[in-house]
Amino acid sequence: MKTVLIIEDNARGMDMLVRIVRNIDKNINIKCAADIDKAYLIAMECVVDVFLIDVILSPLNQADVSGLRFAANMRSLKKYTYTPIIFITSLEDPKLYAYSDIRCFQYIEKPYDVEKVSWIVQEALQMPIVKQSCQKVYFRKEGILFKREVAEIIYIENTRRGRIVHGVKDDLELPYKPCKDILEELQSDKFVQCSRFTVINKDYIECIDEVNRYIKLFGRKELVEIGIVFKKRFMRDVRGS
Secondary structure, eight states: OOEEEEEOSOHHHHHHHHHHHHHHOTTOEEEEESSHHHHHHHHHHSOOSEEEEESOSOTTSTTOOHHHHHHHHHHTSGGGSSOOEEEEEOOSOOHHHHHHHSOOSEEEESSOOHHHHHHHHHHHHTSOOOOOTTOEEEEEETTEEEEEEGGGEEEEEEETTEEEEEESSOEEEEOOOOHHHHHHHHOOTTEEEEETTEEEEGGGEEEEETTTTEEEETTOSSEEEOOGGGHHHHHHHHHTO
8 A cells, every 4th residue: 555645734735635646546545744743753654655745834934945855854764765756836946956956756836737736646656666675664652753673573463551563672562553554554565464453574473373373483482363354364465475
């Protein structure tokens, strides 16, 4: 599932862009931010496949180009080196800075041409995903960001206490999050859901007992249960790896 982050301070403009993207594919995961602070949190917590960024996010400030600064900062991060960035602008000539320095994929002008915007976004979504050798994921707890390498996460489970990220080096306790959202957050085909409350990293599977429905993982003493309704899909996903 692709994730699109729309950064737009105008509510009406945001609604229009959301509708355009939703009409392209209802399965697209759309994230919205009206300010830079929220946009940074979203970009750190998940993997964005396409950015739609309004160049001017504080219209009352005549010198504001905070959208450009945000894009430049995203380009400085390894995981967003090649991610398509589409600028939303009312400036007369946005190309000189945006294209040369930030490697902008395209730009769309206000007022929106719905057909043109749809075509540009579809083209950006078709760009191949460049996978990083050391992919990282960021988790947020009580306003603090925790960084983990995806390859070092063994499994993640939801318990009565919340979500626990079991890693090679340590375990991290976090607030509850549905497994569907956890998989979207990880953005890795190494992870599969084995029960209602658990997703595991296939690289750490030592053995599987199909009859008793449990998984033995490298480096862990505990056994992980395979849910009855998840067994068939889980085994298909593991055997297909």
